Amino acid sequence: xxxxxxxxxxxxxxxxxxxxxxxxxxxxxxxxxxxxxxxxxxxxxxxxxxxxxxxxxxxxxxxxxxxxxxxxxxxxxxxxxxxxxxxxxxxxxxxxxxxxxxxxxxxxxxxxxxxxxxxxxxxxxxxxxxxxxxxxxxxxxxxxxxxxxxxxxxxxxxxxxxxxxxxxxxxxxxxxxxxxxxxxxxxxxxxxxxxxxxxxxxxxxxxxxxxxxxxxxxxxxxxxxxxxxxxxxxxxxxxxxxxxxxxxxxxxxxxxxxxxxxxxxxxxxxxxxxxxxxxxxxxxxxxxxxxxxxxxxxxxxxxxxxxxxxxxxxxxxxxxxxxxxxxxxxxxxxxxxxxxxxxxxxxxxxxxxxxxxxxxxxxxxxxxxxxxxxxxxxxxxxxxxxxxxxxxxxxxxxxxxxxxxxxxxxxxxxxxxxxxxxxxxxxxxxxxxxxxxxxxxxxxxxxxxxxxxxxxxxxxxxxxxxxxxxxxxxxxxxxxxxxxx
Numbered sequence: 001x002x003x004x005x006x007x008x009x010x011x012x013x014x015x016x017x018x019x020x021x022x023x024x025x026x027x028x029x030x031x032x033x034x035x036x037x038x039x040x041x042x043x044x045x046x047x048x049x050x051x052x053x054x055x056x057x058x059x060x061x062x063x064x065x066x067x068x069x070x071x072x073x074x075x076x077x078x079x080x081x082x083x084x085x086x087x088x089x090x091x092x093x094x095x096x097x098x099x100x101x102x103x104x105x106x107x108x109x110x111x112x113x114x115x116x117x118x119x120x121x122x123x124x125x126x127x128x129x130x131x132x133x134x135x136x137x138x139x140x141x142x143x144x145x146x147x148x149x150x151x152x153x154x155x156x157x158x159x160x161x162x163x164x165x166x167x168x169x170x171x172x173x174x175x176x177x178x179x180x181x182x183x184x185x186x187x188x189x190x191x192x193x194x195x196x197x198x199x200x201x202x203x204x205x206x207x208x209x210x211x212x213x214x215x216x217x218x219x220x221x222x223x224x225x226x227x228x229x230x231x232x233x234x235x236x237x238x239x240x241x242x243x244x245x246x247x248x249x250x251x252x253x254x255x256x257x258x259x260x261x262x263x264x265x266x267x268x269x270x271x272x273x274x275x276x277x278x279x280x281x282x283x284x285x286x287x288x289x290x291x292x293x294x295x296x297x298x299x300x301x302x303x304x305x306x307x308x309x310x311x312x313x314x315x316x317x318x319x320x321x322x323x324x325x326x327x328x329x330x331x332x333x334x335x336x337x338x339x340x341x342x343x344x345x346x347x348x349x350x351x352x353x354x355x356x357x358x359x360x361x362x363x364x365x366x367x368x369x370x371x372x373x374x375x376x377x378x379x380x381x382x383x384x385x386x387x388x389x390x391x392x393x394x395x396x397x398x399x400x401x402x403x404x405x406x407x408x409x410x411x412x413x414x415x416x417x418x419x420x421x422x423x424x425x426x427x428x429x430x431x432x433x434x435x436x437x438x439x440x441x442x443x444x445x446x447x448x449x450x451x452x453x454x455x456x457x458x459x460x461x462x463x464x465x466x467x468x469x470x471x472x473x474x475x476x477x478x479x480x481x482x483x484x485x
Contacts, residue, residue, distance in 0.1 A: 039099060043446065057078050069237070074230070088341045091341075093348070094341065097230060124211070145186055147168055151191065175451050283435055309373075388401070423466060
């Protein structure tokens with residue numbers, strides 16, 4: 001039974017491969033952290049952070065960090081993760097700091113150390129431009145209000161919702177929140193006043209209807225007890241910028257005279273397509289890399305665990321079944337959070353979002369591949385194995401030379417289907433900050449607020465790529481079945 005002696009070697013190879021992928025990145029990041037601070041941000045929170053048409057990260061926070069780093073002489077790298085992911089990354093020590101219009105609250109002070117406040121915020125309410133029925137909190141009774149998770153607007157809405165009798169709908173980004181109000185699903189939105197005012201100036205289709213409510217101050221955050229030198233440099237640099245007048249220039253640039261990016265872009269369909277194509281193609285490239293590499297690994301994983309699943313050894317079969325059930329029985333987004341935030345926090349090491357995403361996709365697709373392999377092998381007539389064994393072939397060689405070639409032909413349609421599913425699943429990885437196609441679309445929408453047309457463009461790109469890959473796969477399938485490949 002040579003096949004039994006091979007399984008442990010295959011398992012060992014698999015473990016070593018994934019361990020190498022996960023450990024290689026932390027080692028590189030540790031070296032980089034000695035010279036370069038990793039600073040996480042949102043990039044969809046204009047005017048504090050967003051991406052301009054040239055792909056540069058701009059906004060109040062981005063300009064402040066750049067000016068302070070220059071003043072204090074330190075290097076940094078911006079990690080555009082989204083607000084929730086940025087906070088979790090800081091909590092799990094995947095990054096050194098966060099600057100994302102982050103309010104200084106007593107709850108957050110338990111886990112993070114904050115800089116001196118660099119901006120005093122506040123809350124306003126807005127409704128769609130054509131809505132004349134809602135002009136105060138009293139008009140919200142029995143209606144829905146949109147807020148963004150983790151913001152002062154969300155906290156304020158929560159504090160008054162019982163008094164005024166409205167319900168809350170939460171969103172992860174401002175563009176979708178505003179769109180919900182414009183379409184009438186929600187009647188109003190609560191948001192930080194500079195963000196909402198900037199959006200109104202950019203033509204987001206809303207109008208403010210209340211005076212500003214007092215809000216918390218924004219601060220630069222590091223993990224509790226970590227990066228004290230970075231925090232000190234930020235405070236010193238901030239004080240220097242205020243003394244020199246540079247701080248006020250940055251504020252005036254975005255809050256007073258703030259350039260209207262919507263006016264400088266062609267908001268027609270083809271104009272948006274032309275403006276956004278470089279960023280979208282960069283995102284598409286990342287999507288294809290993640291898909292292809294993860295599927296190569298997933299195929300190896302699937303074959304190993306598929307064979308283990310039908311092995312005569314109860315131990316191997318049980319191990320394979322547990323792995324398959326875990327990764328098929330939990331959402332991909334939970335797996336991504338666990339691998340990117342949970343494991344590094346538990347074992348105190350760093351891993352890049354790309355490697356975490358690659359491992360997540362590989363293990364998830366590998367579980368489905370394992371079931372495809374098991375189903376394909378069991379679909380082959382049992383007489384094929386019996387005939388091979390009767391001719392004197394060992395079990396392993398009979399499986400490799402006789403059963404698997406026939407099974408592969410039966411598996412091809414399922415393999416193609418899994419390829420398409422994995423390509424679409426890469427969009428979920430935008431939640432951990434990987435700049436794939438969907439994330440590229442979100443970043444562009446945060447700048448131009450043209451969500452309807454941009455999602456059409458993103459959807460068309462996905463459709464074209466998937467159709468091309470499906471046609472190529474169908475040709476390959478026919479060639480394999482005809483024995484020409």
